[in-house]
Amino acid sequence: MKPTIKIDYVSDVACPWCAVGLGNLNQAIAKFRDQANFEVRFHPFELNPNMPLGGQDAIEHLTEKYGLTAEEVKANQANIRSKALEAGFEFHPEGRKRVYNTFDAHRLLYWAGQEFGLERQAILKKELLNTYFCLAVNLDDQENLIDAVIRSGLDSARAQDVLKNNEFSREVREEESTYTNAGINSVPSIILNDQYLLQGAQPTESFVQTFEQLIQKS
Template sequence: MKPIIKIDFVSDIACPWCAVGLGNLKQAMEELKDNVDFEVHFRPFELNPNMPQGGQDAIEHLTEKYGLTVDQVKVNQANIRTKALDAGFEFHPEGRKRVYNTFDAHRLLYWAAKEYDLQKQATLKAELLNTYFCLAVNLDDQKNLIDAVTRAGLDHQRAQAILNGDEFTSEVRAEEMTYTKAGISSVPSIILNEQYLLQGAQPPESFINAFEQLIQKI
């Protein structure tokens, strides 16, 4: 029987490096799939929890938040697009247009894990990242969230009912608080077997090395 590595992937779909990290993680898991089973849980983190309806222009947001010039932001975005492509995500060539609140997306991810399974949650996670960064559409428009749900093979009517109400609000808030209290302040943060922390968009080789070391301890 193969050992199991539990992975808590703490992230936000508004985080481009989370897409890069996820793609690299998938490559690493594929490399070691014959040696170990992986149990991946996607945990919520909001980079911009107070972002109002309508969002904010992406360039404006990034220059204000990080004190960068417009040119520096564009250089950074070009670098991230290259890294994302290597990780399996083809970001929109013009970049995301606006930055949006992602709480509803986190509620849908919680639902996918609870009422389906972790594989469906992972599929939805990829589709939401695709919606945000590859399609670069309006995340405040519920239709775009529902389209992601449909592409992931989940019940779009159930998803719409969740978006129309407040289901899973307290559960997502509780999970966010758990990881904030644990000291998580940046994403992606990847916790292995609830003991070991990897932060940032690690390359596949770093994940493989961490997994191999962990397998020896199991």
């Protein structure tokens, strides 16, 4: 019997390195499909929980947050685009326009996991990352979130109800608190089998080595 590797992926859909890390993780998982089963769950983390409606210009936000010049930010973004392409995400060539609050996206991800299962949650996660980084559209516009739901093959009418009625707000807040109280303060943070923590956009090779070790121990 193949062992099961449980993976808890704590991240934000507004985090470019979370997209890179996820792409690399999926590439590593594909190498071990014959040797192990994988249960990947996505958990919420908000980089900008207090961001008001309308968001903030991305360059302005990043220069203020990290103390960089606009030129340094653009150079960093070019590097991230290159890494993202290797991981399977074709980021918009002009970069994201603005930085938004992502709470609604996390509510939809929680809903997808609860009502449709982990595989559909994973598809929606990728589509939400595509929405923000590849299409570079407004995350405050719920129609863009619904479009991601539709591309994921999920129930758009149900998703609209979730957004309209503020469903799963409490559950998302509880999950956020669980991980921040556990010391998670940067993303992506990847927890394997409830025991091992990897942080940052790990390369595919790092995941491969970790999976080999976990399979050997099992």
